Amino acid sequence: MLESWEKKQVEWGLLLPVLGLGIIGVIVLYSASASDPPHLQKLLCLKQTAWFIIGMLTVGGSLLFSYKRLDGWAMAIYIISLVLLVCVLVFGKEAGGSRRWLPIGPVALQPSELAKIAVVIILARYYGRQVSTDGLGLKKLLVPILLVGIPFALIVVQPDLGTAMLLALIATFVTIFIKVEKKTFYLLGGAAGVLAVVAWMFLLKGYQKQRVLTFLNPDRDPLGAGYHIIQSKIAIGSGMIFGKGFMKGTQNALAFLPEQHTDFILSVMAEEWGLVGVSLVLFFYLLIIIWGISIGYQCKDNFGIILAVGITAMIFWQVAVNVGMVMGLLPVVGVPLPLISYGGSSVVTFMIGIGLLLNISMRQSGVE
Amino acid sequence: MEDYFRTIDIDWFKQRLVVLSFCVAAVFVVLFARLFFLQVVEGDEYRRLSENNCIRLQKIEPPRGLILDRDGTCIVDNRPSFDLSIMSKEAGDVRRVIETLAALTGLPSDRLFSNFTKYKTTPYRPVLLAQDVGRDVLAVVEAHSLDLPGVVMEVNPRRDYLYNNFAVHLIGYLGEVSKSELDSGPYKGYESGSYVGKCGVERLYDPFLRGRYGGRQVEVNASGNVVRTLKTVEAESGHDLYLTIDFKTQEKAEALMADRSGAAVALDPHTGEVLAMVSSPPFPQSRFVEGMSKDEWLTLISDPRKPMENKAIQAEYPPASVYKIVTTIAGLESGAINANTSFFCPGFYKFGDRAFRCWEEKGHGHVTTADALARSCDVFFYQVGLKVGVERLAWYAKACGLGRPTGIELFPEDRGLVPSGQWKRRRLGAPWYSGETLSVAIGQSYNLVTPIQLAVLTAAVANGGVLKRPVVLRRIETIDGESLKRGDPRDMGTIPISERNLAIVREGMWKVVNSGYGTASYSGRSRKVEISGKTGTAQVVAVPQGTARARVADALKDHAWFVAYAPSNDPKIAVAVIVEHGEHGSSAAAPVARGMIEAYLRLDDEKTGM
Numbered sequence: 001m002l003e004s005w006e007k008k009q010v011e012w013g014l015l016l017p018v019l020g021l022g023i024i025g026v027i028v029l030y031s032a033s034a035s036d037p038p039h040l041q042k043l044l045c046l047k048q049t050a051w052f053i054i055g056m057l058t059v060g061g062s063l064l065f066s067y068k069r070l071d072g073w074a075m076a077i078y079i080i081s082l083v084l085l086v087c088v089l090v091f092g093k094e095a096g097g098s099r100r101w102l103p104i105g106p107v108a109l110q111p112s113e114l115a116k117i118a119v120v121i122i123l124a125r126y127y128g129r130q131v132s133t134d135g136l137g138l139k140k141l142l143v144p145i146l147l148v149g150i151p152f153a154l155i156v157v158q159p160d161l162g163t164a165m166l167l168a169l170i171a172t173f174v175t176i177f178i179k180v181e182k183k184t185f186y187l188l189g190g191a192a193g194v195l196a197v198v199a200w201m202f203l204l205k206g207y208q209k210q211r212v213l214t215f216l217n218p219d220r221d222p223l224g225a226g227y228h229i230i231q232s233k234i235a236i237g238s239g240m241i242f243g244k245g246f247m248k249g250t251q252n253a254l255a256f257l258p259e260q261h262t263d264f265i266l267s268v269m270a271e272e273w274g275l276v277g278v279s280l281v282l283f284f285y286l287l288i289i290i291w292g293i294s295i296g297y298q299c300k301d302n303f304g305i306i307l308a309v310g311i312t313a314m315i316f317w318q319v320a321v322n323v324g325m326v327m328g329l330l331p332v333v334g335v336p337l338p339l340i341s342y343g344g345s346s347v348v349t350f351m352i353g354i355g356l357l358l359n360i361s362m363r364q365s366g367v368e
Numbered sequence: 369m370e371d372y373f374r375t376i377d378i379d380w381f382k383q384r385l386v387v388l389s390f391c392v393a394a395v396f397v398v399l400f401a402r403l404f405f406l407q408v409v410e411g412d413e414y415r416r417l418s419e420n421n422c423i424r425l426q427k428i429e430p431p432r433g434l435i436l437d438r439d440g441t442c443i444v445d446n447r448p449s450f451d452l453s454i455m456s457k458e459a460g461d462v463r464r465v466i467e468t469l470a471a472l473t474g475l476p477s478d479r480l481f482s483n484f485t486k487y488k489t490t491p492y493r494p495v496l497l498a499q500d501v502g503r504d505v506l507a508v509v510e511a512h513s514l515d516l517p518g519v520v521m522e523v524n525p526r527r528d529y530l531y532n533n534f535a536v537h538l539i540g541y542l543g544e545v546s547k548s549e550l551d552s553g554p555y556k557g558y559e560s561g562s563y564v565g566k567c568g569v570e571r572l573y574d575p576f577l578r579g580r581y582g583g584r585q586v587e588v589n590a591s592g593n594v595v596r597t598l599k600t601v602e603a604e605s606g607h608d609l610y611l612t613i614d615f616k617t618q619e620k621a622e623a624l625m626a627d628r629s630g631a632a633v634a635l636d637p638h639t640g641e642v643l644a645m646v647s648s649p650p651f652p653q654s655r656f657v658e659g660m661s662k663d664e665w666l667t668l669i670s671d672p673r674k675p676m677e678n679k680a681i682q683a684e685y686p687p688a689s690v691y692k693i694v695t696t697i698a699g700l701e702s703g704a705i706n707a708n709t710s711f712f713c714p715g716f717y718k719f720g721d722r723a724f725r726c727w728e729e730k731g732h733g734h735v736t737t738a739d740a741l742a743r744s745c746d747v748f749f750y751q752v753g754l755k756v757g758v759e760r761l762a763w764y765a766k767a768c769g770l771g772r773p774t775g776i777e778l779f780p781e782d783r784g785l786v787p788s789g790q791w792k793r794r795r796l797g798a799p800w801y802s803g804e805t806l807s808v809a810i811g812q813s814y815n816l817v818t819p820i821q822l823a824v825l826t827a828a829v830a831n832g833g834v835l836k837r838p839v840v841l842r843r844i845e846t847i848d849g850e851s852l853k854r855g856d857p858r859d860m861g862t863i864p865i866s867e868r869n870l871a872i873v874r875e876g877m878w879k880v881v882n883s884g885y886g887t888a889s890y891s892g893r894s895r896k897v898e899i900s901g902k903t904g905t906a907q908v909v910a911v912p913q914g915t916a917r918a919r920v921a922d923a924l925k926d927h928a929w930f931v932a933y934a935p936s937n938d939p940k941i942a943v944a945v946i947v948e949h950g951e952h953g954s955s956a957a958a959p960v961a962r963g964m965i966e967a968y969l970r971l972d973d974e975k976t977g978m
Contacts, residue, residue, distance in 0.1 A: 133380050177384060230585060230598070237406040237414025271418070275407045279400065286396045290389055297385050305381050309388065320395050327402045 010362040014291050015059070017284040018339070018354055022052040024269075024281060025340040031247050032268040044342060051344040055351030062355025066363050070356075071303050074125040078147070081118035084111035085154040092158075099158050110345035112163040115151045117352055119167060120174070120310030122147055127178045128302035135179035138187060144175060162333035166317055173313040178306060228264070229328045236270040236278075236327060243274030262341045263334055266326045281340070285319045288354075295361045304360045311353040318350075417587075424455075424586050424594075426494070430579025431525040433606030435539055435569065437615040438641070438842050443534055449526035450501050452509065452519060453494035454484065458588075459518030466497070469519060472512055473505045494520055500658070527563070527657050533650040535618050537678035538611070538642075538778070538840060540568020541656040563657065568678075569609060569840060572777055576844050576852065579606035607852055610842040612641035617941075620967035621646045624960040629948040630927075631679035631819040633838075634964050637827035637933060637942045639857045640836025642776070643968055647679040673948075681774075681781045684816035685946055688904035689744045689887075690929045691765075691811025693829065693873060695752050696741055698764035700869040704755035707872050710736045713747035717806070724750055724806050727905075741876025742886045744903060746810050753809025758800060761808060762788035767864050768835075770817055774824050775837040775860055784821055787814035812907060823944035824860075826931040829877065830900075830939035833863040833870055877902055878936050881958075888930065892958035896971040898936040899962060903954045904929030925949035930957035934965045941968045 029048050033041040070077070084102065088111045092099035101108035123144055130140050148171040155164040180188070235249065249271035270278045289312050296308030315338060322337040324330035336343055338350040406414065435444035452469070459465045466484060470477035480497045487495045497519075498505075509516060527542055542563040549564065564578070565571035582603030586594045614634075621632045625648040634643040651668060660668075669676055677683060687694075699705040715731035716723040726732065726746040740748035753761060765771060771786035785791075787808055789800035807813035820838055828835045837858040844853040865873075877900040880886040881893050887903040906927040928950030933942040943961040950956025966972045 133377055177388060179384070233406060234414050234417045236403070237410050238418035240407050240411035240415060270403070270407065275403060278403055278407075282396060282400060282403070286393070289392050293385050293389050293392070297382055300378065302381075305385075309385070312392075316392055316395075320399065323399050324402075327399070327406060329399075329402055 011291070011295065011358060014288065014295075014354065014358060014361075017287045017291075018351075021281065021284050021339040022055075024277075025265075026052070027246070028265055028269045028272075028340060029342055031249065031272055032265050034247060047344075048342055048347075051347045052339070054344070055347045058348055058351040059355040059358065062352055063359050063362070067304060067307060067356055067359040068301070068363070070121050070307070071125050071128070074122045078118045078122045081111065081115045082151060082154070084109070085115055085151055087111070089154065089157065100160050100163075107344060110343075112151075112155045112158070112160055112167075113345040113349040115155065116163075116167055116170060116314055117349055119148055119151060119171060120314060121307065123171060123174050124303050124307040124310055127174065127306050131178045131302055131306070133179070135181040136175075136184070137181050138184045141175070141180065141184065141188070144171065160334065162321075162335040165333060166321065166335060169317045169321075170310065170313045173317065174306065174310045177309050177313075228332055232264055232267040232326045233328050235267040239271040239274040239278075241275045243270070243272045243277055246272055248272060262336055262343060263322065264326055265341050266323060266337055269340070270326075282319075282323070285315070285338075289316050289319075292357050295357050298364055299360055300364060304364075308357060308360050311356055314353055315350065424588050426522075426584040426586060428582035428584060428601075428603040429524045430581060430603035431605045432527065432579060433573075433577040433844075434608045435577075436608060436610050437613050437618070438610065438643075439615070440610065441615040443530060443611075443615070444539060445528045445530055446525040447528040448523045449499060450503075450506055451496060451522045451524050452498045452501055452505075453496050453522060455494050455518040455520060456488075457518070462518075465516055465518060468512075468515055469497070469509070472515070473501070473508050475501070475505065494522070499524075500526060527654075529654050531619075533653055534622065535611075535613060535645065536568075536650040536653045537647040537680070538568055538613065538645045539653070540565055540570035540572075541651070541653050542566060542570055543656055566656070568778065569611065572779075573609055573841070573844065577606040577609060580604040605847050608845045608847065610845065612636070612643065612840055612842045612855060613645065614643045614968055616970070617644040617964050617968040618646065620644075620972070621960065621964045622648075622650075624963045625947075628950065628956075629673045629679075630946045630950065630957075631683065632943065632945040632960055632964065633680045633819050633823040634941055634943045634968065635823050635827045635836070635838055637830040637836070637939045640824070640827065640838050641842070641855065641857065642838050642840045643941060644964055645678075645680050645840070647677065647683075649673050649675045651675040678778065679946075680819045681776060681778055682818070684782050684784055684818055685927055685929075686813075686906040687770075687811040687815050687817040687822065688906035688927070688929055689746075689811060690822055690902050690904035690931050691815060691817075692741060692744060692749050692809075693825065693877070693902055693931075694765050694768050694770070694811075695749050695756070695761065695809045696737065696873050696876065697768065697863065697865050697869070698756045698761050699752040700737070700872060701764065701865055702756050702760055705737055705752055707737055710734050711740070711745075711748045711751050713745050715747075717747045717750045719750070719754075719803060719806060722803065724803075738872055738876040738879055739883075739885075741873070741902065742879030742883055744880075744887045749809045750806040753805050754802070756809075758805040758808055759788055759790075761805070762786050762791075764864070765815075767861070768825050769828070769860065769863075770815075770821055770825070774818075774820050775858070776820060777840055781820070782818050784818055785814055785816040811904065819944045819946050822929070822931050823942055825863075826902075826933055826944055827939075827942035828863050829870065829873055830933035830942050832867070833865055835860045835863065874900060874936075877933075881932070882936075888954045888958045891954045892930065892932065892962055894934070894962050894966055894971070896966060897934050897969055899932050899934040899965060900936045900939075901930055901932030901958065901961065903952070903958065904931075905952050908949070925951050928952055928954075928956035930954070930961045932958075932961045932965065934969070941965055 026045055026048050030041065030045050033044045088099055088102045091102065093101045093103055093108060100112065101110055126144055126147070130136060148167065152164050152167055155167065238244070249268060266278065269281070292308055292312035292315065296305045296312070299305045299308060318335060318338050321330060321333065321335045325332055325335065336346045339347060431446045434442055436442050454462065454465065456462050462484065466480050467477060469475065470480055475498055483497050484495055506521060509519060509521060543566040545562045545564045565574040570577065580603060582601045584600045585598040587596050587598060588594055617634055621634070621644045625632055625646050628648055630648055632644065632646040635641065636643055655664065712734050713726055713732035715729050716725045724746070727744065732743050732745045732747070735743060735745045735748050765786040771784050773781045773783050792798055792800050804813055808815060824835055824838060837860045839855040839857050841853070841855040843851050843855065845851055878898070880903065881888050881899045881901050883889060888901055892899055892901050906929060908926055926949070928947040929945070931944045933939040943964050945957040945960045947956040947960065
């Protein structure tokens, strides 16, 4: 059922930085799991490689149909993702005090990851019809607020503040891109501010406020998040320009770093690969993002442009928040680094995104 | 192709996409700048820190909340404990250092090693070796610090019981948090080796008492000494618990119950607040914090006097003659008897072909209702029982709060037993014999009650019929005096009795103590306050099969009961006392109740001239 490629030239080049990141990811993971028993270390790397291969197949799968069909499927995809989010609350595996994973056979699915894609698609459908050069008014924004608000709330109660916040950032990014009336923009900004103040003063209980304060300022919790940040900064800083060399990181070897093969994997990398290595990774991400935007640039329909921007926003925020977090610029929230952090759902989501970008690029008729 | 797939204005979109690219690029510039700052500008400093691996985490243990009596007399406090830990990273050869430590201080090396393996985590966290070491040990460790690399001394708060074995069952004890508790929700945030409340209010209100761990990030030098503190978050102390108990009443009750086995409970009849709760013998509370050997624990739990059991709420006894209060209520309310009903007691009651004896072999002669209570005439109550019938008797017993938990916060609480025909068929598979109704009427059948149930019943008689839910918590306060939680007194029901009939019961109970012929006229009477009460003598040997067998085993003497309230005309305290194998309610239990009443009403101090 392969649909015709309307454009002969496919931007296969986009897969190069993706492949680069995937390979770097497995190598760094090998190093980051060095303090685990050898068989576990091998298993982690094999699993991550397998996920990357599955991810590549996902890219292929995303090319089989025209992205334009997604416009029609948007609501169905959105509802499925909501159902999965509800399922995870009911049947989900509890780990570390929250329910995020849905065990399906041997693998654990993280529905909040798929929800990001679903929200991007449904926003593209909605904004594709509503967008105007004057910007959207308040009335027209009520629908997207609801569309984002429901999965947002479901993810918050898991609780997974990191992913929920990410979802909000992606939606905001896309919404500002399609332009909001100035008046409405200030109004919503103001309303959000007032809501936050009201919630703070009347709705939140003492211990909840404490949590929020720690969330905003990890130094309040020097044994948890604050400690992680200091250790992470030491790891990154000590890498200097050329790094300590593969498998030579001391912070890493001594298991100083928290979550070193997931959220804090960049710290491991920075210690061993130095400024040079991390710059390369940042460059790859920037390349993918700019490429994504340029695919939107070549696209000729609203849905495709907004979809491309949404996917780009997804990748951008994930990278910016994770990198900002490990370097102590942002509060510690559990956001993985795409392709490099260990974890299957995140790899698959990322690859679906890449696949859709390629899909958009290859189905533009005639080059202007 | 549908409409919306065409763009509204391709150039407008393109323009925005270009702006977007710049925004994204700007963010990446910021990220890169930060990276550059960390790795190049500050790189040397971080490299130095990483080479020494010198950032350490230290936990600061919070002081646990105090436990005080209703007026603020402190019962349980904290004191500093000197603990020794070892940091494997600095110690290098841990085995050798621990052996040196044992040799120098005389601490048993096997214990140190077992603690080390038990608490070991990462090489950068101190591992607890010994708790609460003496100052002599500290002095040795300080003097030989060079021979003991990695050994660190920490000062941690530790439970201090100000009075030896005071209200132990109510307060409970602390123990090391178990693996399963650590995995469960309510104990999150604890680390292995932490002490948590294991029973009593220490367990019940643990979330309030525990406080919050603080912590310190410190930089240490090669030998493990702290060079500077980077960050500190002070521990938050736990909240203080004000119990409802009255120190003096509790103290008096414990003194009177010493060397005896049994329980004593005092309630405020108007609020249900527990004024004293004693279960005797006590268990050695402080040994749990000091660390008890396995043998010690086995001895403790195999003691036939059951020191670990809170007899006030967990021990079921036959109520014996105290039950006659219930029989009287049932008789009066069902119309079987009234104030002037009179039966003749020749010393026995012939029923069928069997003679049921009265405890008074000579007989009581003609007795009316209130006097029957006062003299505890069995023959009178046999006949009341027959008239009322076992089912109605059971209904009234349940209405008096028996046969179900009182609802006190402490757990587990036993529910006692109210026998009925239906119950017997179900549990024993046998029909009810009417002769058994006679035994039930004087509380000597299958009936079982807990001391707290009788205290609640007595309090209800005293307060006009309201069954109060007993509470042990008065309030929880933060260290700044902000009240977080208050005791939750609640009514659990009302005894179905008219004021007139209640007055008859109260008259009878007054006469028990204050008439010349009352069963507690000598032992229960106080020269300072008018007390009303009821005695009971539970026959241990006659305890029916299948119930409380273990309690029978150690001795064959009867259990002594006394329930009371005072002052008779304006009750301020209600008491239930049981002395196991104390023989007669009047001689063994009544003086305990009297002592508690006098202590609570402050009648035993110098002011009265006694």
